[in-house]
Amino acid sequence: MLRRIVSAFVLTTIASLSAVPGAAQNIFEPVIFVNDQAVTRFEIEQRARMLTLFRAPGDPNRLAREQLTEERIKLDAARASGIVLEDDIVNAGMEEFASRVNMNREQFVQALEGAGVSESSFREFVRAGITWRELTRARFANRVSVSDSDLERATLALTGGASVRVLLSEIIIPVANPADAEEKQVIAARIAEATSENEFAAAARRYSAAPSAGQGGRMNWVQLSDLPAGLRQVVLSLGPGEVSDPLPIDGALALFYMRDIEETSVPAPQYSTIEYAAYYIPGGRSDQARARAAEVRAMVDVCDDLYGVAQGQPPEVLERGSKAPEEIPADIAAELARLDPGEVSTNITRANGQTLVFLMLCGRSPKLDGEQPTVEDLSNFIRNQRIQSFAEGYLAQLRAEARIVER
Numbered sequence: 434m435l436r437r438i439v440s441a442f443v444l445t446t447i448a449s450l451s452a453v454p455g456a457a458q459n460i461f462e463p464v465i466f467v468n469d470q471a472v473t474r475f476e477i478e479q480r481a482r483m484l485t486l487f488r489a490p491g492d493p494n495r496l497a498r499e500q501l502t503e504e505r506i507k508l509d510a511a512r513a514s515g516i517v518l519e520d521d522i523v524n525a526g527m528e529e530f531a532s533r534v535n536m537n538r539e540q541f542v543q544a545l546e547g548a549g550v551s552e553s554s555f556r557e558f559v560r561a562g563i564t565w566r567e568l569t570r571a572r573f574a575n576r577v578s579v580s581d582s583d584l585e586r587a588t589l590a591l592t593g594g595a596s597v598r599v600l601l602s603e604i605i606i607p608v609a610n611p612a613d614a615e616e617k618q619v620i621a622a623r624i625a626e627a628t629s630e631n632e633f634a635a636a637a638r639r640y641s642a643a644p645s646a647g648q649g650g651r652m653n654w655v656q657l658s659d660l661p662a663g664l665r666q667v668v669l670s671l672g673p674g675e676v677s678d679p680l681p682i683d684g685a686l687a688l689f690y691m692r693d694i695e696e697t698s699v700p701a702p703q704y705s706t707i708e709y710a711a712y713y714i715p716g717g718r719s720d721q722a723r724a725r726a727a728e729v730r731a732m733v734d735v736c737d738d739l740y741g742v743a744q745g746q747p748p749e750v751l752e753r754g755s756k757a758p759e760e761i762p763a764d765i766a767a768e769l770a771r772l773d774p775g776e777v778s779t780n781i782t783r784a785n786g787q788t789l790v791f792l793m794l795c796g797r798s799p800k801l802d803g804e805q806p807t808v809e810d811l812s813n814f815i816r817n818q819r820i821q822s823f824a825e826g827y828l829a830q831l832r833a834e835a836r837i838v839e840r
Contacts, residue, residue, distance in 0.1 A: 465498065466838040467505035476501055479554035485749070486548055493749065495784055498839075504561035506831050511568045518564055526559045569824035577819045579812045597657040599668055600693040602633055602650035605643040606679075606686045609786050614833040621679035621686045633676060633690040642685070642718070644780055650690065653771075661758070661766030664689075666818045681825040682764040684786045708755040708795035709769055710736040712743060713788050722789040726779045729791055735775055736795035755798070769794050 460478065463471035480497035489496055511517070524538070531541035542552045604624060608617050620640060627633040634649025641650055657665055667677050671691040680687045712729060716722030729742055736753065743751040758766065768778040772794040781790045 464840045465502055466836070467502055468509050468836050470505045470509065472498075472501045472505060476554070476557075479550055480558070482548060483545065483550045483554065483558065486545070486550065488748070488752070492784065492788075495787075499785075502837060503828065503832070504557075504565075506835050507561060507565040507568070507828070509835075510831055511564045514568055514571065516564060516568050516571065518560060518567070522563060523556060523560045526563045527556060530559055565824070569820055569827065572827070573820045573823040574816075576823065577816050579815050598654050598695050599657055599660075599691065600654050600695075601652045601668070602630065602637065602690040602692060603643055603645055603652055604633070604637045604641040604650050604688045605682075605780075606640050606688075607642045607782075607786055608685055608829075614829055617686055618679065618829065618833070621688060624688055625676050625678055627676050627690070628674075630674075630690060630692060633688075651692075654695075655770055659770035661761060661763040661770075664763055664767055666815055667822070678822075679826070680763075680822065681829050683762065684782055684784075685764075687764075704758060704797045706755040706757055706798045707761060707766075707769060708736070708797070709753075709761075709765070710739050710793045710795055711752040711765070712739050712791040712793075713750050713752075713783065714791055715788055717782050717786045717789055723779065726789060726791050730777055733777075733793070736793050739791075739793065753795075765790070765792060768792055 460475040461473050464474050464477065465472035477494065477497045480501055481493040484493040484496055484500075527541075528538045531538045534541070536544070542555060545555055546552065604621075606617050606621055608614050624633065624636045624640070627636065630649075634651070637643075637646050637650030643650065645652060657668060660668060664680070667680060668689065668691070671677060671689070673691050673693055675691050677687075677689045680689075714722045714725050714729075716725070729739075732742060733739055739751055739753070761769070764781050768780055769792070772778060772792075774794050774796045776794055778792045779789060781792065782788055783790055
């Protein structure tokens with residue numbers, strides 16, 4: 434998929450991307466300082482080009498600034514822990530990344546350079562990702578254990594050996610900006626100590642931005658297999674009457690209260706891919722953005738209708754594709770679990786709450802392969818998901834403590 438995207442964009446975007454005026458300003462001028470480390474205009478332009486080629490949703494320039502800021506924070510934390518990658522590890526990471534689109538490293542670098550993205554920019558992108566993975570594994574691996582009961586429940590839930598459904602309540606606390614993060618984390622930690630549904634419901638009415646807030650956060654029954662993999666593991670660890678730890682999602686913190694759990698002998702359906710469309714509306718949860726979402730809803734019945742809505746707009750305003758359930762971002766996957774084909778959600782945002790996501794479920798493809806995961810596969814899956822949860826909380830803490838100055 435990405436190989437076709439890169440090939441097409443090399444021909445159609447190289448002229449426009451190369452035409453960005455640079456004479457009027459110093460492209461190597463620092464525009465962001467993160468803990469006294471500079472992010473230059475050149476780095477932002479390079480990352481934005483790369484994100485455009487990868488068809489990343491949203492504004493590529495805004496996303497480039499966010500990514501590079503976070504990477505400075507991650508690399509700073511890694512250096513403080515003594516983690517610095519050797520070049521051969523980074524080279525192997527670049528090779529692995531290229532293999533995802535059936536290219537070798539040289540072919541992939543050549544395709545990127547043809548569209549104006551330097552090899553060094555790609556290298557630093559890969560370096561940051563691997564460094565953060567190594568840091569979080571070193572920091573949290575010894576805090577993660579997988580018990581026999583974890584494996585038993587995961588086997589039932591993930592392989593369709595039984596149908597497990599859960600009755601949850603939710604709280605979604607928006608985090609508008611890094612300066613807001615510390616206060617919201619304190620609030621979320623206090624809610625996580627709730628000992629009754631009434632206490633959790635009161636907090637939902639006061640703090641939650643989800644549409645369920647007026648009902649005290651109460652959700653309908655949902656199949657455990659329909660939840661995103663990361664949330665599935667969080668829910669599996671809860672018993673009735675228990676509250677999850679705060680779960681960082683894009684631009685928010687999420688908490689879940691387990692009201693009930695039910696298991697039947699009827700296997701839950703398993704899906705190989707889920708197809709959805711996301712149309713991005715500027716303005717976040719503003720009245721204007723919600724009004725636009727209502728207009729779009731009245732215009733569309735199926736996902737294909739969104740192509741007409743997005744016609745004449747930049748390509749990044751509409752994301753459409755089929756992904757394996759584990760590849761879908763957690764907040765989007767959680768919303769899709771509530772929808773039937775053709776139904777819409779406008780409950781989530783992007784770009785720190787500045788973009789409203791008009792999310793539509795197109796369809797689900799059932800899994801035809803009956804191959805069962807091994808105990809080792811399941812154990813690694815659970816362990817990696819829990820490390821990822823720790824890592825997201827750690828990054829939110831680092832960002833709240835970082836000194837970030839934007840020019």
